[in-house]
Structure formats: structure tokens, C-alpha cells
Amino acid sequence: MPKKKWWKECVVYQIYPHSFKDSNGDGTGDLKGITSKLDYLQHLGVNVLWLCPVYSSPNVDNGYDISDYRSIMDEMGTMADWEELRDGLHSRGMKLVMDLVVNHTSDQHRWFQESRSSKDNPYRNYYIWRPGKDGKEPNNWSSEFGGSAWEYDVLTEEYYLHVFSKNQPDLNWENKTVRYEIYAMMRWWLDQGVNGFRMDVINMIAKDPELPDAPPLDSSPYQWGGQFFINGPRLRYYLREMYVKVLSKYDIMTVGETRWVDADMARIFVDEYRHELNMLFHFELLELDYGPSGKWEKKTWKLADFKRIISDWQKKLAESGWNSLFLSNHDHPRMVSRFGNDSTYRVESAKMLATLLHTLQGTPYIYQGEEIGMTNVRFPCIEDYRDIETLNMYEEGMKNAKDLKELTEVICEKGRDNARTPMQWDSSIHAGFTDGTPWIPVNPNYRDINVEQAEQDQYSILHYYRKLIELRHQYPLLVYGDYHLLMHKHTQIYSYLRHWEEETLLVILNFFEESATFSLPEKVTFKTGRLLIANYPDTNAEIVARDLKEISLRPFEARVYLLN
Structure with a gap:
């Protein structure tokens, strides 16, 4: 029988700050904008707010490239604005979960600036540097965002590893000093009143120290290498050390984003007696429509596989673990467009999918706009897109003479910008998101799909979500x-x-x-x-x-x- 915990009984609302609400007309969402909508979130019934990164950042990857872990990015506001948001949540009986991005930093972080300055700098070993082999990269690993995972730096004539953008160098978790710096930073935020962490790509922090070549893949000029930088040999040691040094000292919620993890592996990560993580975000379900060569290849998903995956996780985590329940987030398309019908049956299918997520065992996560049935966007030209992954894929596709219509179609279905268009508050210009020019265009359907319209319709998706959440708070049966x-x-x-x-x-x-x-x-x-x-x-x-x-x-x- 599952043990009762506050984070099992909560409903989490995920905010992508750039796109939630702009308070000052600069076109980018900010902390004061979020604070202005706390009454809306409280009325929805959610009790935890998960905030995507708001730390100082050059914004190459929309805040997931952090240049200072202990300060707020200029576009988001100030530390005083963050404190106002924290206090507003806590006064309403709600909790705040922050994004923890510690697989990599920005290349503008002070640590990396020092690290690249010379081979004997004390910060050199904060990152993963290697000489080349025969004039080429140290190995054949490829980046998640396309191309090689290695970038040559002319200053010291070596390569550094970046699993994501070249502007996001990977931290060297083999270095104890790096780990202890991270643990100190985590404690600092928890002492500020943070109630937990969503841990970005946390199972990528432990690389195989030998950095071996990956076996050949016919579909790419570079090799994936994921088996050597995902679920590495020292991962569990690092997680248990993090628990001892940080997590054990606070009553908080932790959820790790994990690639290449099935239910059997997850059962170890979230076993309550192993003291690693509370929950995981896994990709097994959300990669159901990936083709043999990955995300950018389309494949039709089947309900039999959908049921099999959910049932496997429900059964295997029932006694000694816990599930996170979600079908969309800032990295994935809108769930009603992906698993429902975003035209004729948008309302019905959005409600049906919500019913699934709020009646399974686990903690439900609502991604902003999901509660009003926001859909994928179909921009008329590539210049309207902002996501670095999408733009890199498009550039590589054009270089390789891929069919333009095919490229455009897969971007419309799979691109991360589908989830990042501004929140649709009302039918006024820019959907009430900003008085200025939004950093990314608003979905043109905002005049029909928005919070103001949903509030006035007693049968709206929004009212349905409120009832689902109320039932979950009312019946322990729905939780446990x-x-x-x-x-x-x-x-x-x-x-x-x-x-x-x-x-x-x-x-x-x-x-x-x-x-x-x-x-x-x-x-x-x-x-x-x-x-x-x-x-x-x-x-x-x-x-x-x-x-x-x-x-x-x-x-x-x-x-x-x-x-x-």
C-alpha cells in the first residue's frame, strides 16, 4: 500500500515563463506576470507550481543555458519579484518547484569562462575537455540538437563536450568540487523557500569516463552516443550523495527528467527506501510516435502500445514508487493535437485525455494552456520559429536536400515551439499575453480558444479541469x-x-x-x-x-x- 505524502496528493501546474504572461510590455513573460495570475491558478485547484528556468541566461535555449544559478535573468525581473511570487504562492497554500539544470551550464557562466582560459586553470576540470584524435573530435558522439557533441576551442586547442548546444557545455560530475558547488546552490534555493526541484536530464550527468565511440548508425553522419552519456556507471552514487547532502534535510518534492528509462529501471530510481528521487518524467510514452530514426520521423501510434506502457508503469511503481502523469510539456507538442483531435472534437478529446491523467495513480502535471485545450501551431514560415532544436534540424535538412514540404510538416507536428506559443488569455491583440510584440507569434486560433471564453462557458475544458482536480482532492481513491x-x-x-x-x-x-x-x-x-x-x-x-x-x-x- 502506498505511503501517504503531500507530493502524491498534489496537482502540479507547469509554467514556461517566457510564454505565460508579460507584465511590462517587452514581449517576454516574466515573474510579475505569473504573480498576477495566481488567483487564476488557485481557482483552477492546483497546489504546486513548477517554474521552468528563470535564472540568469543568454537564452540560447530559453533559459536552459544558465550563466548564474543564484540570480534572475533580466527578462524575468528581479530577485524581489521572485520573492513576491514565492510569498504569493505560500500565502495561498501553494508550493513552488524550480527547474534544476545541472548537466550543463551556459558557456557564459563564470566557471566555463575560467575553464577555457587555460589548461591549468583551477576550473578546467569543471567541464569535460579532451584533445582531438587524428585531427577530429575525441569521439563520434552527436548532440541532441544535431551535429557533433564536441566543440573545438582555439584558445587551448582542445574540444569540450556539449550534449546539447555548443553554448551549453557539460559539467564534469566526476569532479567532487563541481558536485559540492551544485549541492550548495541547491541548499541556497531551498533555504529561500523552494519546495522542490524538477531535475532536467538528470540521468545524463554521469558519463562513461572512457568516452568510447558509439557503434555506427546508418541514419546519421554522427553517432548518437546516448548509451555512454545516459544512465552512466556513477549515476546512482551521485543521486544518493545528493540525497545525503541536500534532499534528506528538507521536506520537498523531486522529479527527474530521464531518457532511456523503462518501468523496471524507474522502480529503482523512485524506490522510497533507496533515497534517490520521488518521481520521474520518462519518455517511453511520449516517444510512441517516433520513427526508427527518432523524433523527426513520423509514425502512427497504437492504443495497444499506449495502454501497455501506462499499465506497465502503473503496476511496477504501485508499491515502492510513484508515477508522474503527463502527456505534454514545454518540449513536446500539445497533447490534444497529438493524442486527440484538435479540430472537430477538440473539446471532447481534450476532456477525455484530462480524465485519463487525473484518474491514474500518480501525480498529475498540467502544462500551461492544456486546461483550455490549446493546440499545435502552424506558422507560415520558418522565420516564425524560435526553438534551437527545430532550427538546427531545418538547417541540416536543407543541407541534405530534404523535401521542404516534408520538413515543414514534421515541424508542425513535432516541434517544441508548439508548446511555447504565448498563453491565450483573451481575444484581444496578442491574446492578452503582452501589450508589446511577443517574442514568438501567438497561435492564430486565440480568438476562439482563450481563458476568458472558457470562463463564460459552463461546459468548457477549463471548468472540466476544475471539476477533475476537485474530485482528486476529495477522493483518496483517485490518488492512492x-x-x-x-x-x-x-x-x-x-x-x-x-x-x-x-x-x-x-x-x-x-x-x-x-x-x-x-x-x-x-x-x-x-x-x-x-x-x-x-x-x-x-x-x-x-x-x-x-x-x-x-x-x-x-x-x-x-x-x-x-x-x-
């Missing part, structure tokens, strides 16, 4: 109940039971726009049931067992019953 998959082989319906003490919950979801027939399995017995929530307002509220022997589900229909 165990999970039992029904109708394993059905190609359209995803249905499951949740049990907790004397209560049973039945969840029925039609994942597609075609009607589907649900039949209650004979092993499920009950006398009467009461509808807790449904995404079609005319759904029958009171049922008996025979009512569920055979029911026709409408497109993307969702029903949740409390059974007796």
Missing part, C-alpha cells in the same frame, strides 16, 4: 487506489478500475472519433454506481450493473463511475 486494466485487447477503448479500501472506480475512455461499444467484463460486479464526471453533459448519472452490459460510446467519450 490500485490499478486494474480492463478490455486489454480493445483497439478503441481504454478502461480500468481503481480500488482503495472499500471504494471502486470505473473509468471508460473512447480514444477515437468513431463510436465504440463498451461491455462490462463479467468479473466486475457491483449493485449500483454513480457518475462522478463525464465529458458529455447528458450522460446518465445513476446506473445499475445491467446498464453497463453494452453501451455505445460517442467520439472521445469519457465516463468515470463510483461503484457500490
Whole structure:
């Protein structure tokens, strides 16, 4: 039986600060903008705010390239603005989780500026430097953002490792001094009142110290190398050391972003007795539509695989771990465009997907705009895009004479800017996000999809989210109940039971726009049931067992019953 913890019972709202709310008209979201919307977030019912990076940064990768861990970037405001946000959250009974980005820094960080100045500088070993081999890079690893993972620096005539942009050099976690600097910084923020950390690409911090070549990949001129810089040999040592030096001293929430981790591996990371992490963001589900060569190759996902992955994580983390529940974030397309239908059935499918996330065991995460059904964007030209990963992919595609129409289409479906267009507050110019010119264009559909419109519609996605969150706060069953998959082989319906003490919950979801027939399995017995929530307002509220022997589900229909 899961142990009760405050971070298991919360609902987290993720904010991408650049795009949430601009308070001063410079076109970029900021801390005061976020503070101005705290009443909105409180009314939504969320109790934890996860803030993407607001630290000092040149913004090559929108704040994930940090130049000073203990100060606020100019575009976001000041430390006093951050304190006002913190106090505003805490006075409302809400908590604040900050992004922890410690796999790499900005190349403008003081440590790196010192490190590159000479080979005998005390900071040299803060980063991973190597001489070349036969006039080439130290090995054949490729960057997540395209090209080699090594950058030649003429000043000292060596290469430094960067798993992401060349402006994001990787820290050397083998160096104890680096680790202790990071732990001191973490304690500093926790002493300022932070309630936890989301740990960016945390399982990349431990590289194979031998830095071996990766085996050949036919699809790329460079080699991925991920097996040597993901889940490295000393990763668990570092995490346990971090727990001893920092995490054990505070009652906080931790969630690690982890590539190449399945449920069996996750069970070790989040085992409550191992003292590493509380939860993980895994990629197994969100890479369901990746092709053989990765993200930029399209593939049709199947519900059978979707159910298999979720069920595997639900079962394996049920006793000694905990799940994070999400289908979108700042790095992935809008979930209603990806797993639902963002045109004819946008409202119904957005509600159905929300029902899934808030009725599984784990902590739900809401990405900004998800609660009003914001969709992917289709910009008319490449100049409207801002994401470094997207722009690098486009440039490489053009160099390799890729089909322009095909490149544009995959960007529209997979690009990270889909999640980064400004929050749509109302139907005024720039969707009420800014009085100036937004740093990235607003999705043109903002006049129809916005918070103001949703507030006025009693059947809106926004009101549905509020009810889901209220139910989760009301019923421990929704938080701690165990999970039992029904109708394993059905190609359209995803249905499951949740049990907790004397209560049973039945969840029925039609994942597609075609009607589907649900039949209650004979092993499920009950006398009467009461509808807790449904995404079609005319759904029958009171049922008996025979009512569920055979029911026709409408497109993307969702029903949740409390059974007796």
C-alpha cells in the first residue's frame, strides 16, 4: 500500500515563463506576470507550481543555458519579484518547484569562462575537455540538437563536450568540487523557500569516463552516443550523495527528467527506501510516435502500445514508487493535437485525455494552456520559429536536400515551439499575453480558444479541469487506489478500475472519433454506481450493473463511475 505524502496528493501546474504572461510590455513573460495570475491558478485547484528556468541566461535555449544559478535573468525581473511570487504562492497554500539544470551550464557562466582560459586553470576540470584524435573530435558522439557533441576551442586547442548546444557545455560530475558547488546552490534555493526541484536530464550527468565511440548508425553522419552519456556507471552514487547532502534535510518534492528509462529501471530510481528521487518524467510514452530514426520521423501510434506502457508503469511503481502523469510539456507538442483531435472534437478529446491523467495513480502535471485545450501551431514560415532544436534540424535538412514540404510538416507536428506559443488569455491583440510584440507569434486560433471564453462557458475544458482536480482532492481513491486494466485487447477503448479500501472506480475512455461499444467484463460486479464526471453533459448519472452490459460510446467519450 502506498505511503501517504503531500507530493502524491498534489496537482502540479507547469509554467514556461517566457510564454505565460508579460507584465511590462517587452514581449517576454516574466515573474510579475505569473504573480498576477495566481488567483487564476488557485481557482483552477492546483497546489504546486513548477517554474521552468528563470535564472540568469543568454537564452540560447530559453533559459536552459544558465550563466548564474543564484540570480534572475533580466527578462524575468528581479530577485524581489521572485520573492513576491514565492510569498504569493505560500500565502495561498501553494508550493513552488524550480527547474534544476545541472548537466550543463551556459558557456557564459563564470566557471566555463575560467575553464577555457587555460589548461591549468583551477576550473578546467569543471567541464569535460579532451584533445582531438587524428585531427577530429575525441569521439563520434552527436548532440541532441544535431551535429557533433564536441566543440573545438582555439584558445587551448582542445574540444569540450556539449550534449546539447555548443553554448551549453557539460559539467564534469566526476569532479567532487563541481558536485559540492551544485549541492550548495541547491541548499541556497531551498533555504529561500523552494519546495522542490524538477531535475532536467538528470540521468545524463554521469558519463562513461572512457568516452568510447558509439557503434555506427546508418541514419546519421554522427553517432548518437546516448548509451555512454545516459544512465552512466556513477549515476546512482551521485543521486544518493545528493540525497545525503541536500534532499534528506528538507521536506520537498523531486522529479527527474530521464531518457532511456523503462518501468523496471524507474522502480529503482523512485524506490522510497533507496533515497534517490520521488518521481520521474520518462519518455517511453511520449516517444510512441517516433520513427526508427527518432523524433523527426513520423509514425502512427497504437492504443495497444499506449495502454501497455501506462499499465506497465502503473503496476511496477504501485508499491515502492510513484508515477508522474503527463502527456505534454514545454518540449513536446500539445497533447490534444497529438493524442486527440484538435479540430472537430477538440473539446471532447481534450476532456477525455484530462480524465485519463487525473484518474491514474500518480501525480498529475498540467502544462500551461492544456486546461483550455490549446493546440499545435502552424506558422507560415520558418522565420516564425524560435526553438534551437527545430532550427538546427531545418538547417541540416536543407543541407541534405530534404523535401521542404516534408520538413515543414514534421515541424508542425513535432516541434517544441508548439508548446511555447504565448498563453491565450483573451481575444484581444496578442491574446492578452503582452501589450508589446511577443517574442514568438501567438497561435492564430486565440480568438476562439482563450481563458476568458472558457470562463463564460459552463461546459468548457477549463471548468472540466476544475471539476477533475476537485474530485482528486476529495477522493483518496483517485490518488492512492490500485490499478486494474480492463478490455486489454480493445483497439478503441481504454478502461480500468481503481480500488482503495472499500471504494471502486470505473473509468471508460473512447480514444477515437468513431463510436465504440463498451461491455462490462463479467468479473466486475457491483449493485449500483454513480457518475462522478463525464465529458458529455447528458450522460446518465445513476446506473445499475445491467446498464453497463453494452453501451455505445460517442467520439472521445469519457465516463468515470463510483461503484457500490
